[in-house]
Amino acid sequence: MSAKIELWVEETGERLDTYLAEQLPDLSRSRIQKLIADHQVLLNGEICTTKKAQVQDGDRIQLTIPDAEQLDVQPENIPLEILYEDDHLLILNKPAGMVVHPSPGHTSGTLVNALLWHCRTESGASTLSGIGGVQRPGIVHRLDKDTSGAIAIAKTDQAHHQLQQQFQAKTARRSYVAVVYGAPAAESGTIDLPIGRHRVDRKKMAIVPEAKGGRKAVTHWQIKERLGNHTLINFELETGRTHQIRVHTAQMGHPIIGDPVYGSGRSVGVNLEGQALHAWRLRLQHPVSGEWVEAIAPIPPYFSTLVEVLRRRFAGK
Structure with missing residues (x-):
């Protein structure tokens, strides 16, 4: 009923x-x-x-x-790298190449397909929050297909609502690391530029004035290591707009290596499974206990290989 x-x-x-x-x-x-x-x-x-x-x-x-709709997305036995889990909250290390939720052209092999398998009862019913709808059960925030790293999943509607509030209030903190082309002159900085849908290519985002529909977007960055003509940078998100780091770094003139949309298209001679952008840390309050939870997502091997190759090249100059 x-x-x-x-x-x-x-x-x-x-x-x-x-x-x-x-x-x-x-x-x-x-x-x-x-x-x-x-x-x-x-x-x-x-x-x-x-x-x-x-x-x-x-x-x-x-x-x-209305009663919750019966999910038409099929559970799939896809391995998951679990960083934290209890009855209310699940934090995973999403691999590059995995789409978060089903969409046209991606009806299987998504994180949601894997979650429906992992979070099911003996009768086969899902134990995930239904607030996100039939296509996005438990999904509180997203990571792009080619971005790896920590992502939070809500198992209950109460947890979903509380986690959403944290992301909106900016109490949940997300830290990323990326390798970009070029060498910024400063050691750290803040990019405060609004982001909106690209006027021509509707699949892309762009810097768009707030008066024309852009939404405030703030990214803090600090250099971790200089690698000649490339740089390893840590990013802290104050807001969470679609493609935020990718758009902001491209606007700086330092696009992320391997980014198929905003990147330079240049090759670095390393086989990348995704773009060189990884959500390495997620810190939030538990939706029930209120205690702080910090999940660290290990750097993927291809990312580490890229950094080592660039270090050797830089050292050899």
Whole structure:
């Protein structure tokens, strides 16, 4: 049976989705917005189709939360490198080349396929959070296909909601390491440039002014090692926009080695399984206990090989 919720507003002037998110903490803002878009929310007896509707004191809100859809994504027995796991939270070291969730052209072999196998009951039911929908169960944040490293998975709706809040509030911290072309003049810096969808190539992101739809994006960086015409850099994300590090480093004039979209296309003579970008550390608060959890994802062998080859070349000059 679908769940039905009725609320009487005692506030004035808030947006509908904001009010519902405050009153129903077990539902994420994105889940609430989807319910509104799916005509599952009534405002004073009428279907409300806009999340921006202003609620007033005395308004009556009725929500219908449909039963979870049966997942049409098939579980697959794909090995996972687990960095942390309990009944609420799972942190994995995603390999380069693995897509996080199914999409056109990637209907199998994804991280979600592997998670559905790993997080299943004896009856075959999934134990993952359903907030992300049928295609993205448990997925709180993403890593690009060709980026390896630590990624957090929510096993319950409560954990999903709490983890989303941490990423939005920037209390969850993500650290990356990358090898880029060129040698920055400074030892460290901050890139504060908004990112939005590319005007021509809709599969790419670009630097886009906020006035034209770009979203604030802040990346902090510090050089770990200079390797001649290449540099090993550590990155700390303050925001989490799509392709953020890749777009920001390309804007600096120092694209990531092996990046098929924003890179230079030059070869370094090393067989890379993905771009030279790795999410090596994820630090967050446990969604139930509140204790800090820090997961370290080992550097993949091809990345280490690339660094060693560049070191030898630099030392030989």
